[in-house]
Amino acid sequence: INVLFMGIDARKMETNSRSDTMILASIDTKNNKIAMVWIPRDTRVEVSRNRYDKINSVNYLQGPEAACKVVGKLLDTRVDHYVVTNFDGFARIVDILGGVTLDVPPNMVHNDPDPKLRINLPAGAQRLNGHDALGYVRYRGGPTADIGRTGRQQKFIKALGEEMLQSKTILKLPELLPELSKNVDTNLSLNDMLAMAKLTKNFGSQEIYTQTLP
Secondary structure (H helix, E strand, O other): OOEEEEOOOOOOOOOOEEEEEEEEEEEEEOOEEEEEOOOOOOOEEEEEEEEEEEEHHHHHOOOOOHHHHHEEEEEEEEOOEEEEEEEHHHHHHHHOOOEEEEOOEEEEEEOOOOHOOOEEEEOOOOOOOOOHHHHHHHHHOOHHHHHHHHHHHHHHHHHHHHHHHHHHHHHHHHEEEEEHHHHHHEEEOOHHHHHHHHHHHOOOOHHHHEOOOO
């Protein structure tokens, strides 16, 4: 099962935006493994005949179905499903889960006029709430910029996976599901999502393989 996950930063009055984060997740239901490929947002692709653009523009200009087609062509595979989440919803979902424990690398600081976009994370192991987790996955400081960010996101996904796979998360589903429905747009049916949720019982974080497209 191939699912394209996209993180967007839609502002007030917007329903869609450029996809700052693009991850193709390939779920092997027979061997209980997941391969996740991060696609850098500035990857140059053919968006129409002899016309090229950054891959993060496709969702904004043509919608998530078109993004699935472009990613499928780029990686030579079929992508039928998509999940799009707004970053505000991401932070709320992390808060409902009770946070995520991560070892933050060197201090992350980003001053911004908008308090929601400010990042001030000291180095070291700590429990991140939704706001700080969002800052961690969005931070692009340092010499590797967006490529470095994908590496941190991969680390975060594995930590989040460990949180999601704990039995106590089941108790939070009544609070989590309404938040997911408000902040997630997907063409997965409810039956598809329930089937995938059942599959996760057989997974551990060690079965999640991550890579960044060169």
